[in-house]
Amino acid sequence: MKIDPIRLIFGLKLKQFRLEKGWSLQELSERVNISPSYLNEIEKGKKYPKTEKIVELGRILGKDYNDLVSTDLKTVLGPMGEIMGNKFFTDIPFEFFGINPSDIIGMMVEAPVKFAALINTLIKIGRSYNVSVEKLYFAVLRSYLEIHKNYFPELEEVAENFMPDTEITEAVLKKYLRIEHQISTDLFDPQKKPALAGLRTILLPKKRKLFLNTHLSEKQRLYGLARESGFRHMGIKARPLTSTWVSVHSFDEVFNNFKASYFAAALLVPQQTLVREFRRFLLDSKWNAKRFFQMIDQFPVSEETVFYRLFSILPVHFGLEKLYFLKFQSVDGRPQLIKEIHLVGQHDPQENRNENYCRRWPGISILEEGEERKLKTQISNFEHLGHRYFEISLVKTNADGKKESITLGIEMEETIHSKIAFLEDLKVARKEVGQTCEKCPLFDCRERVAAPSVLYRQRQMNEIQKAIDSLN
Structure with missing residues (x-):
């Protein structure tokens, strides 16, 4: 789930204004007639109150309506304004690693300037190294695979239970897609459409048709059909429509593409x-x-x-x-x-x-x-x-x-x-x-193609440090 900057900014402001009054959630709750649990959800950016409640909150806190709903952070939370609107930050799939996006609000409120400096530094590093949101998604996925040792028993089980005791062939998977999901298959010739030469498969959802590149080998066709069967069998909705990424819209697409690919590999290599x-x-x-x-x-x-x-x-x-x-x-x-x-x-x-x-x-x-x-x-x-x-x-x-x-x-x-x-x-x-x-x-080394320049610099720094230490 992506961070909703509108909700988070409102929650940040509400918590900051409440703390300025020195009130607990319970005390604000009694004054505004909103349950503490609901106020807590608002402050965490999970809920957004109706207009009349915002007006009442502003009256109790001594703030104008615009002070609460504006996304312009002019208080000490000001450094967070650019962060909350930055796609690089708001697209990070925190929940994928068990982190509720709303949990970071506490850190923002406690030390907004330091938190903003940290996040801005990370964003600048990302820009310096040309780290796009798409690259971030793939880096997150790679880290996730490493954490789980690249083995997912639930996907292994899904693959094992798919058509058990049936030899998986191209004809079998085409029949499965056609009968179970009303997906027909067709071919496209990359010589006639050179722009598509790098794609192995293309799904056209409205036509309910999967196109296969005519230049694919038998193994490549089978894998493409197995991957599409994985999407269908697991009921995956957020997904890419091509075998090679043309555009990335969400982390869900990246992760679901991995799941379907893992399924295909587990199906064909039990x-x-x-x-x-x-x-x-x-x-x-x-x-x-x-x-x-x-x-x-x-x-x-x-x-x-x-x-x-x-x-x-x-x-x-x-x-x-x-x-x-x-x-x-x-x-x-x-x-x-x-x-x-x-x-x-x-x-x-x-x-x-x-x-x-x-x-x-x-x-x-x-x-x-x-x-x-x-x-x-x-x-x-x-x-x-x-x-x-x-x-x-x-x-x-x-x-x-x-x-x-x-x-x-x-x-x-x-x-x-x-x-x-x-x-x-x-x-x-x-x-x-x-x-x-x-x-x-x-x-x-006879295979060397460059001088050991980094090693020389490190040794030079070591000699400098030894000389400095000898002065004591």
Whole structure:
């Protein structure tokens, strides 16, 4: 639920005027003949009184009607005026994290100037880094996934109970959409409508028709139909109408799109099957790339979807919780990180837009190799940071002809060898790695593409601090 600035501003003013009189809610209630509970709802921005009650409140508080209803905050609450009208702030889905938007009113009233300074600072930081409301929504969703370890048993159950004992095929899902929801399917040709080339599916609600891109593979069509079936089966209303975001209207749309996508992946890659197959794979004492491909190719989805499903089940079913998922794309010969999720803390391989990622990361080095579809496994040792990770990376070419890599990383803790038997296999490469070239202490690295400038600056600052300390 979005914050309603009109209600919140009215509630802020009413509470401030009441406190100026030194009255409790009960005392104001007795004077104005409004229950304390209803007054409390008004002050929290949940309710908005009728005109006659506003007039009476103004008379009791010694304020004009306009003093109460105007959104111009001229009192000590003045710094909050710009905040309350700022879309960046009012669109934050506080309730998604268990925070009632009205609860922040207390902080506003207690220290409005400091609170306004804090929020304004966050807004300015967001603007400096070009953080739009849409980017905020996706950042919130990503944080939510990390908090829940990217596993949602209620969605798993919904997928398991959808058409049990039925093989999920394109024909089955089309029939389900047509009969159960009166949604027919059609095709659109991106060559005739080039502007739509980046879209896989388009829903036209008024025509009750789902359009599929003619250039989709069989797996992509099936996933698009499964996603649409998820929207329908779960009764989701607030949702995007296209597979790729054209515009974002609310956080509900973003979250519901995630739910439908999760449903589609869980439907097409059932957790019981994936857990059974992956457990067998991990118990083999030898790394076997061919067997890994056989395991992921049995599912009618993309390699990325299977990797993402592994990312979901590893914490719950294998006790491997310290994970990260990275997706790189080669853009003008340079690796660009386009997707990143971390579980249980922020791990060493992470986004850094202003520096050059370590070229020894398997997800980057595999991009520079010529093969169309290849696996690479590696134990990456961030010795200077005190962490080691087992990584599986896969390179593929996307529908636009661009090379992409996906990486599943697992932090190596004491118990990992009892869960992954092939870690001692020499086929699994071992490398010393860094975060970025600019921070890396591996001075003899042949893959380096930039000088360790950040490391030099840090060492210089350390020397300055030592010199200062020696003066004491």
